[in-house]
Amino acid sequence: MDIDSELRGNVRLLTLREARIDAAGSMAFKEKVRTLIEDHEGPVVIDMDRVEFLDSSGLGALVAVMKMLGRNRSLELACCGPVVGKVLTLTRMDRIFVLHNDVEAAVSARDAA
Amino acid sequence: MSRAAAEPAADELIRARFPATDLAVREQIARVRVCLCRTRASVALQENVAILLGEILNNIVEHSLAGRHDARIALAVSRDADGICVETQDVGEPLPPQLLTSARLPETAVDVVNMPEGGFGWFIIHALADEMVYVRDEGTNRLSFRLSEPAP
Numbered sequence: 001m002d003i004d005s006e007l008r009g010n011v012r013l014l015t016l017r018e019a020r021i022d023a024a025g026s027m028a029f030k031e032k033v034r035t036l037i038e039d040h041e042g043p044v045v046i047d048m049d050r051v052e053f054l055d056s057s058g059l060g061a062l063v064a065v066m067k068m069l070g071r072n073r074s075l076e077l078a079c080c081g082p083v084v085g086k087v088l089t090l091t092r093m094d095r096i097f098v099l100h101n102d103v104e105a106a107v108s109a110r111d112a113a
Numbered sequence: 114m115s116r117a118a119a120e121p122a123a124d125e126l127i128r129a130r131f132p133a134t135d136l137a138v139r140e141q142i143a144r145v146r147v148c149l150c151r152t153r154a155s156v157a158l159q160e161n162v163a164i165l166l167g168e169i170l171n172n173i174v175e176h177s178l179a180g181r182h183d184a185r186i187a188l189a190v191s192r193d194a195d196g197i198c199v200e201t202q203d204v205g206e207p208l209p210p211q212l213l214t215s216a217r218l219p220e221t222a223v224d225v226v227n228m229p230e231g232g233f234g235w236f237i238i239h240a241l242a243d244e245m246v247y248v249r250d251e252g253t254n255r256l257s258f259r260l261s262e263p264a265p
């Protein structure tokens with residue numbers, strides 16, 4: 001699971017380099033994100049721009065990441081493509097995660113917060 | 114006039130048998146998407162087929178054939194005037210009947226530590242499939258469904 005990680009101010013920005021979060025990769029995604037955010041206490045933004053496919057296992061992995069963030073931080077997803085957007089809308093998880101159209105706007109909104 | 118002429122056969126896009134593994138499922142979904150690109154199906158319909166196939170095939174791998182990676186899944190995808198038809202077959206456990214009628218979303222109005230990480234799959238299936246038929250026949254599960262062009 002290929003994920004770039006960089007610190008922008010106090011925001012941890014994770015950029016997915018994979019085309020899918022599916023049943024074959026959801027566990028690796030979850031564990032990789034866990035290691036990338038475990039020592040980080042600030043906001044986390046995930047750039048989903050490269051992700052062309054998400055299934056319910058991948059959705060479950062995103063929920064697991066949201067739980068890692070605890071009660072005081074939301075899961076912020078930027079640039080969700082059409083399939084990811086459709087799965088989130090169908091399952092109404094678009095109301096649970098915080099969605100952004102633009103990575104830079106998401107990061108600066110969180111960094112200022 | 115023959116029956117075949119009155120009801121033109123669906124245009125078969127894919128007929129495949131593959132191992133019941135996550136990686137084989139991923140590969141088949143990619144293959145189906147390539148085939149659908151060559152049809153007149155809209156991009157939205159192609160996406161719906163991919164999403165639905167992911168849920169149906171993962172369900173077979175994880176539940177029907179749980180752990181039996183030597184077992185195979187048969188998949189047929191065809192196109193007719195009304196949309197895309199998909200049929201899967203496997204020799205695993207029968208499908209629990211309550212899954213066939215409808216599905217509810219898991220409860221998400223809960224504390225974050227209790228948020229559900231599963232239970233979304235069958236809701237997605239029912240949301241996208243227009244007609245779903247399930248037959249259990251001599252130890253074989255045969256599940257077929259149709260997806261129509263989504264409203265613009």
